[in-house]
Amino acid sequence: MATGIATMAARIPASTWPSAARLRVFHRQVMKLSLSPRVVSLHSSASALSSPSTSRKLILYSKPGCCLCDGLKEKLQAAFLISGPDSLHDVELQIRDITSNPKWEKAYQYEIPVLAIVRSDGTEETLPRLSPRLGVELIRKKIAAALSQ
Template sequence: MASAAAAAMAAVARPASVVLVTRQRARWVFKPLATSSFSSSSTPSSSRKLVLYSKPGCCLCDGLKDKLQAAFLLSGPDSLHDVDLQIRDITSNPEWERAYQYEIPVLAKLHSDGTEETLPRLSPRLGVELLQKKIAAAFRQ
């Protein structure tokens, strides 16, 4: 398993060839190229959505972003290939800053009705495979 994490982390070093990153207002959206190029029948409304609240200069946030990118590249039963990740800078919104200034990084899953459910805090020591499994489990609940 450790070799799979190492391979995934190595793949993150080449994000242009592996991950589509687009800037949309005050958020980043990471989506594996494999899911964006398969078919036009997969609509964003049917995919799972995850929000990461962070801010510039936060080393814990940057570490989690890197691990999330690597987790998106892993395949298997807990694949996150259909997850849209929005990274929200809390300094761009006073409401987010008040809510999360002492808590970042914060992960939340976005429900189809627009409500958010904050996920339990993940340890920064978590490996990529375990991170993937915990997020997949949160979406199954």
């Protein structure tokens, strides 16, 4: 069996393999993934170190099987990994399945994916819809700008 895996790996160009650093980051993200029924929270490495009261929070309203939701989740996860100015390392992302709550489903059933900022007073502010065509860097900049307001 090991020879079969080695043979398959030999067919994949080495240039497409993820770097060891990327695999470590991915592993850390997976290990920090905390699941509860139909609500998922993703914490970046810096947010785990900061206190909950000082961290910035986003909520993504989505539902299973929504390709737009899945695409935005992937881009958000990638945006959290980018360092530099306007870094989102201290942002906590909570993913809410609208099918688990009738109130969310009624409010967002035709609008998902919906991204909202949780302000310091606990209120949610819905962000304008992000185009599925936006790149990760532009999504990061738009979210950072919205969070700094």
